[in-house]
Amino acid sequence: MRLVLLGTGTSFGVPQLGCDCAVCRSTDPRDRRTRSSALIEAGDSRILIDTAPELRLQLLAAGARRLDAVLMSHEHADHVAGIDDLRAFTGGGRPPLPLYGSERVVEFLRGAYRYIFDERAEPHAGTSKPKLTLTPVEPDRAVTIAGREVLPLAFEHGHAVVLGFRIGPVAYVTDAKRVSAEAIRALQGLEVLVLNALWWRPHPTHQSIPEAVEAARAIGARRTILTHLTHETAHAELAARLPAGIEPGYDGLTLEVSE
Ligand SMILES: [Zn+2]
Numbered sequence: 716m717r718l719v720l721l722g723t724g725t726s727f728g729v730p731q732l733g734c735d736c737a738v739c740r741s742t743d744p745r746d747r748r749t750r751s752s753a754l755i756e757a758g759d760s761r762i763l764i765d766t767a768p769e770l771r772l773q774l775l776a777a778g779a780r781r782l783d784a785v786l787m788s789h790e791h792a793d794h795v796a797g798i799d800d801l802r803a804f805t806g807g808g809r810p811p812l813p814l815y816g817s818e819r820v821v822e823f824l825r826g827a828y829r830y831i832f833d834e835r836a837e838p839h840a841g842t843s844k845p846k847l848t849l850t851p852v853e854p855d856r857a858v859t860i861a862g863r864e865v866l867p868l869a870f871e872h873g874h875a876v877v878l879g880f881r882i883g884p885v886a887y888v889t890d891a892k893r894v895s896a897e898a899i900r901a902l903q904g905l906e907v908l909v910l911n912a913l914w915w916r917p918h919p920t921h922q923s924i925p926e927a928v929e930a931a932r933a934i935g936a937r938r939t940i941l942t943h944l945t946h947e948t949a950h951a952e953l954a955a956r957l958p959a960g961i962e963p964g965y966d967g968l969t970l971e972v973s974e
């Protein structure tokens with residue numbers, strides 16, 4: 716199984732528009748972060764998590780030529796705004812691409828992207844729109860998606876609830892503020908955990924780095940990769956400060972995980 720972190724930045728991305736801080740001016744390519752998303756290639760299955768605003772650029776960089784399913788963590792713009800880029804993978808006689816998310820996210824997408832999901836919204840002759848289907852999934856109920864067992868798990872995120880996803884030895888959790896005891900139990904025995912951390916100080920809707928470290932320790936994955944990072948942490952400096960087994964992700968980081 717291969718996990719590719721397509722994007723590892725917070726909602727502003729790094730560098731942040733209009734900012735001249737040291738991290739935004741850094742020449743370390745790992746300090747250039749597009750919005751968070753990931754690709755899991757398991758056997759013949761290609762599963763995308765989230766459609767970040769830079770999705771086209773991310774998938775070009777990863778060399779992705781095909782997708783089989785898309786898992787949506789939640790409805791915030793930094794996780795869905797690239798949805799139209801999925802058009803490149805549909806049409807031309809190919810079947811629609813299935814999207815999965817919570818009931819709330821499915822309803823949001825139907826309303827926010829009516830031109831995609833309302834069957835009465837036909838594209839003008841000679842033009843196209845993404846051909847996507849929406850299927851709600853429930854937390855704690857494993858489903859088979861693109862031939863793989865996927866376990867959705869719920870996490871508190873301010874007014875929103877995000878879904879994290881476990882696929883065999885890998886789990887991807889972004890935008891969580893709290894990791895419940897139930898989730899910690901469901902995430903035992905992981906090879907790789909991708910977990911969100913914003914910055915060192917507290918934030919009302921995201922885990923801080925110390926909170927993420929505490930959750931990572933309780934889960935105990937062999938390797939934990941932090942994502943959704945901001946311009947407050949230079950990659951190299953953060954890597955040096957984190958305990959063993961926990962490391963900052965960066966755009967394009969690719970992990971081969973044995974199943
Ligand atoms: Zn986010």
Ligand SMILES: [Zn+2]
Binds near residue numbers: 730731739
């Ligand atoms: Zn900055």
Ligand SMILES: [Zn+2]
Binds near residue numbers: 789791872890
């Ligand atoms: Zn969010």
